[in-house]
Every structure is written in structure tokens, then in C-alpha cells.
Amino acid sequence: MNEFCAAASGGPHRNLDMHMADPYLYSVNNHVATFSINAAPWNLMTIDYIDRLEEQLPDVLADDNVRAIVFTGEGLDHFSAGMNLKQIPEGVKRAGSPEAFFTQRHRVLDMIENGGTPAIATLFGYCLGGGLELPLACHFRLAADNGAQIGLPEMDLGSVPAWGGSARLPRVVGRDHALDMILRGRKIDGAEAYRIGLVNELVAVDAIKERAQVIGEEIAAQPRQAVKSMLDVIVGFEQRTLAQSLSDEAVAVTANLATADAREGMMAFMEKRRPVFNQ
Template sequence: MDEPLRYEKRSDGVAIVTNMDAPLNRMGLAYIERLSEVVDDIAGDEEIRAFVITAQGLDNFSVGMNLKELAKGIAAAGDIDTFFDRRLDLIQRIETMGKPSVATLFGHCLGAGIELPLGCTFRLAATDGASIGLPEMHLGATPAWGGSARLAKTVGRQHALDMILRAKTLGGPAAHAIGLVDEVWPIGELKSRATDLAVELARQPALAVRGVLDTLHDCESRTLTDLLAAERRAVHATLGSDDAREGMLAFLEKRTPVFNRNPGSSAPT
């Protein structure tokens, strides 16, 4: 494998990040290191307003961490806590960068192969052939990349316990039924539908999108007072912005607004 992932920046405000380790698409040390660099680049690039995390081929999104590299990774990090903390930090940066992300789930999505998507804004799964789960119990272990916590926040405690304690895997429709994924599509359409969703999100006013993402981040554990305060901050941030003016003008002119014409200059003036 020459490159662990492919990073494509498109002209429509969307980036596509593809694991290039087909057919298994393991999340090895090189992949995580490169993904961390790419996430920093996306966060700092004002022309990228949404991104897709996917994988090469149609066999598997990811069978998870490359266990053969575990000892090497821990040794390089210095200790096991630092090793896993760096992965938790990566997922948290995806969650909190203020730009929406879309993950495609197909084939095996196991261990880290679902823990990473749990940090994404949207998850789309294949109608058939997906096997989504946290099988660590079969290895005498527990999820280590935030899987148990994020799964419980996403689908509720009981569904999380059922999946983790029984090492249960779910297909796309079953994952959709409990709220683990947002949409299901035939495998042949899945990646294009994910890109379409990212394009739709990239067309929304970036400053307002960031405000909503910041307001609703970890909303399950925050008080209503805190959420209302975050919402008010988002209101102030967008008030008088280029996109707010464009939205109002388009409404008055009865046309579709065109946002994000001037990346980096949409703040109120």
C-alpha cells in the first residue's frame, strides 16, 4: 500500500477522505497518522465546508484497528493511555470542528470501523451486506476508541448494552431502526448519496452550520440553559453576516439563496 488514504478536495466545498487498504480497509498506524493530518487541514481550510469519510472498494468500510500493530503503536506512544488518547482526540476533533461529516458504512464496520463514524455528523449505511458492531467481547476486551460512550449517546443505554455485551452486529436497516445510522441505500448508490448529502450541507451557510453544530454538540448532557446560551451565541455570530444578508435578499426576491460566496469573509461587518 503506497498511501494509507486518498484525500480529495473538490471545487464544490466538499472533501472526500478514502481509506486505501482494500479489501479490509484496516485503520492502521499510517492511516491514523495521515487522517489526523487531513482532519487538521479540513478544519483550517475555509473552502471545505463538509466532508465524507469512506473506504476503497465495496467490500468493507473497515474491519477496525490493525491488531498486529497494537504493540508497536503503544511503544511509539510511550504507554497505552497515550496511544488511545490520541485516537480519542482525533474523533473529537472531527466532532467539534464545526463542519459536517458523512460516513459510509458497508461490509464490515467493526470496532474502530464504527467508533470513527460515531464521531461523524451523519452515517449512511448499505441496505444489504453491512455488519456493524463492537465485537471486542469476543476478544476478552472492551471498546477503546470511545465506542461504548458514543454508542450509548447515539442509540441509548439498552441498545448499546445489547450490542456490546453480546458482540452483536447489525445490518443497515436494523442500525437505522435504532438510530445508529441516518439513511440506508443500495450499496451501488451509497457513496454517491453520501457525496450528495455532503454537497447539500456544503451549500448551507457555513457560519450558521457551525453555530448549530456548536449548539448541539453533546446536547444530551448539557442543561437547557446552556443550550439556549449557545444558541444565542450562534444568533449573534450570524447576525449581519454576508450569508444572512444573502438569505434575506433571496427571500425578498423569491429566489434560491447562494451562500458561501466569500469564504472567510461571512462574519458580520
């Protein structure tokens, strides 16, 4: 059975209450929804965390009031040291088989990546195993400029990434960087993550959540249908030919030509003012 995440020392796993009442905290502010793992300081991803995400995400993605999503963790010590390894037997029992257990995680991350709402992840402290695999399914990633340890160290536990890490990481940073991180079990800092294109920005750790909110609000102010159209065109482009992507773009252009937001954008341009979308 393959699962593994995180701090290979096992230290974070010893004293966790496996039955937290609230595996994450959820809020919506200025059209930006935030899921914050509620298990500081290590913010391990419990089976209840994944179960609740799978249950709630469809409603969040269908909510017109939510135009961007932030994934973060409580406190400022660690985004997530990954899965609580002690819970694997219970998780397999709930799911019915090891395959079903890991397939559920793929379903949840696929919803994040392909759900049509831009997702932003904050990487600070430990971002290991599942604590990197979930951000890899997001569309924007911010890293703390100091103290981040980012990686897929499953090799140190005699296994391999199980939440899509070996599939998504090469698509983000390229084959060579992915092999270097995974086969050597390397943990990289925020500066290196930025250098290889794993994250979009470096931010001071005490400002990283605020910065994620600001980016979410910037996206929320853009025309919602146009944002979704661009996600449809760009996400997963690696699996499509250029001709297919061009065809997808043409469909998006046609779908957005006659929208109220398109009219508002043109009028704002002519009137030399800022457009107000999503009215």
C-alpha cells in the same frame, strides 16, 4: 492492553501489508473532502492511517474551501473491519505507552466530532470496532441496505471498546440498544441500524458514496458560519442543561444576524429566488 476491533476470526489481519504508501486517499470535490481508507478489501485502520489523519485534519478543518467531509473506504466490500491488531506493539512503541496510543485515537475522533465541519460516514460490509467508532464521531451516517455488519465485537476478543465506542454509542442509540450490541457482541445490519437510529439513511451499496457526496454538497451550499454555529450548539448537547443550550443558541443567533449570508438569505426570500451563500 485493550484493543480489538473487528472481525473476530482474525482472517482479515493475516495478509495485510503493514507499510502501505498511502493509508488513505484524499480528494476535494465541490467543497466536499473525502478520506478513503486505502486498504481494500478489509480497509483496516493502520497506525499510519491514524497518524496521517491527526496530521492532516487540522488543515482540512481550517480550510474555507472544505465545507463537509466524507469518511469512506476503497472498494465496496467493507468500510473498515477496524484496527490491524498486529500493529498494536508498534503503535504503542511509537506513542510511548498504551495510554498514549489510545489517547491519540480519542484526539483524532474528537477533532472529527468537534472540529466545526460536518462529517458523513458510509457504512457498508464490515463496520466493526474502530470501523464503527469513527463513524460514531461523525454527524451523519449512511448504511448499505444490504450486506452491512455493524458492531463493537470486542467482547469476543475478551476486551472492551477503546476508541470511545462505549461512550458515543449510548448517546446515539440509547443505553439499552448500546448494552445489547456491546455485551452480546452483536453485529447488526443496515435495516436494524436505521431502526434504532444509528444511521440516518439506508442506501444501495453501489450508490452509498455518491449519496454521501450529494449530502455533503447540500451542506456545503448552506451558510458556512450558520452551519458551524449549529454544530457548536447541538454537538455535545447531552452534557449541557436546556438553559445552557438555549444560551448557546442565543449566542449563535446574534453571531449570524448581520452576516453577508443572512442578508443574502433575506434578499433571496424577498425576491423569490434560491439564496447563494458563502460568496
